[in-house]
Amino acid sequence: DAADLRALALLARALHGDPRAGAAALRAAIERRLDAERREQRRVARLFALQRRLLREGARFVAGVDEVGVGPLAGPVVAAAVVLPARVHLAGLDDSKQVPRPERERLAAEIRAQAVAIGVGEVWPPELDRLNVYRAALEAMRRAVVALGVAPDHVLVDARTIPGIGAPQTSLVRGDARDGSIAAASIVAKVWRDAIMARLEREHPGYGFAQHMGYATREHLLALRRLGPSPMHRRSFAPCSQLSLLPP
Structure with missing residues (x-):
């Protein structure tokens, strides 16, 4: 420190x-x-250049929003919204996909300690199957913003536009690697979802959820063929709905 x-x-x-x-x-x-x-420190400071500009222009709360879990065969889509103060110290902050798990967990704890507000939104498989995965991700992000408990003056989003939040938005392609608030949201969402998948492993043993987090690994596909889909599997995804297509 x-x-x-x-x-x-x-x-x-x-x-x-x-x-x-x-x-x-x-x-x-x-x-x-x-x-x-x-x-x-200079690298992390550059990640907050847009937030600093928005704060100078009069914004009070700038929220970064990101989602995880669009691709897996099982488990929820999870989104997080994070409002950080003007001054933060988050060494190692980056897109959650680039950060090893122990570092993600450390960063998530530091983000929680420093954040002005954090909101999390989830969309679970039954609802996801009704909506489709793209709309489910947007709904999870909307719920995360609503769950903040403060009304953001501006929302920074990773490559999407969130419907129904009533705040100006900036969509950034690869935002989780370019913006500190979005990166923080990706870290929080990933750690939150990993904890859910570890719990689902206990509730639905045999699939290996805690290891592959619901993604279509060979071990997961073999377990799916052996056990059939659990209530936590996405029935609209082909490997779950068409078991005959699974590899031997």
Whole structure:
């Protein structure tokens, strides 16, 4: 954190001019670490350029929104909406697909600690099958915005436009890699959905939900052929509705 970096900077200055080889090597290692941390801080700061502009223009609450779970054969589509303050410290923030699971969980906890508001929306398989997966994703995002508990002045969305939220929106292609609020929403949604899939593994054993998160892995397809679809499977998806098409 910031205190650790200040301590390292003080140590590097204290070592400056020490003629011992070990001191020089330690100082060089500390300076490399500090340089890497500064580069990361600049990268994360760039992710919030659009939010900073919107806040300067008078917005009070800027929400980033993203969804996860469109492609799996089982489980819900989950969306998150996140309103972050003007100043945040979220080292390592990125699109959830680029962040290893332990880092995602750390970031999700930090986002929850720093966020002004967080909302989550879910659409489960029976409703998803009625709506179709595209409309289900939009509905999950709408529910996430409603669940914020504050009315956003502007909404930043990953490559979509959310119907029925009554706020100006900016749709960003690859927004989860380009905008900090959308990236934060993708992290929160992914960690939330992973926890759901771990629970579904306990409720519907044998499918391996906690391992593949509902995606169409070979192990999942074999379990689907062996056990048939569970209530958590998406019947509108071909592997669930046409078991004869599954590979041997």
